[in-house]
Amino acid sequence: MNPFEMVVIIVAIVMIAGVLKTRGASSHRRDRDPQNEIENLRLREEVKELKERLHVLERIATDRENSLSREIDELRDR
Numbered sequence: 001m002n003p004f005e006m007v008v009i010i011v012a013i014v015m016i017a018g019v020l021k022t023r024g025a026s027s028h029r030r031d032r033d034p035q036n037e038i039e040n041l042r043l044r045e046e047v048k049e050l051k052e053r054l055h056v057l058e059r060i061a062t063d064r065e066n067s068l069s070r071e072i073d074e075l076r077d078r
Contacts (some may be wrong), residue, residue, distance in 0.1 A: 060071045 033050075056075065060068060
């Protein structure tokens with residue numbers, strides 16, 4: 001066996017090992033962890049609340065009637 005063939009075989013072995021390692025790691029990610037699911041739901045709720053706040057702030061910023069103080073007072077009352 002010449003050195004070129006040996007290098008090709010070593011590279012092939014390393015590549016196959018890398019593919020198998022990646023495949024094994026991805027199968028572990030597929031298992032749903034209940035703790036992660038709870039965290040995902042909490043974060044989704046938080047994002048929803050932040051989007052609602054952003055919507056209110058955008059409405060206040062683009063309001064042409066100069067009712068900024070009224071909107072701020074309404075937000076404080078919440």
